[in-house]
Amino acid sequence: MAGFYDEMQEQGVVMLTRTVTAPPDPSTPWIPGEPVTTVYPLDAVMRRVSQKYVDGTLTVATDNQITFAVPSIVSAMTDTLVIDGVELVMKDLRPIPPAGTPVAYITFVAG
Numbered sequence: 001m002a003g004f005y006d007e008m009q010e011q012g013v014v015m016l017t018r019t020v021t022a023p024p025d026p027s028t029p030w031i032p033g034e035p036v037t038t039v040y041p042l043d044a045v046m047r048r049v050s051q052k053y054v055d056g057t058l059t060v061a062t063d064n065q066i067t068f069a070v071p072s073i074v075s076a077m078t079d080t081l082v083i084d085g086v087e088l089v090m091k092d093l094r095p096i097p098p099a100g101t102p103v104a105y106i107t108f109v110a111g
Contacts, residue, residue, distance in 0.1 A: 016079050017040075018076075020036055040073060044066050050065060063109065077093050089110075091108045
């Protein structure tokens, strides 16, 4: 039975991706720089959204809720999540606690 429980503990990979535009070449400043994407691995768990967060408009009952530890960068709504190779857009991003220094974040993605 130990093999069964070991298999159940394995979870998919959750990563935060941030894409920014590199500075333009000084000789041609009118041409924007190339986009640069950086990937940050997250210590995260994903589950169906808790009923207390469902508002029927932005967050619905079929959404997924991801709780993750604070990454090495400050998370922003312009970042995306990659879960098991699938890129997902965040609908909402909430720090825990709501005031002060965050120790974790909760975000919601379409389910």
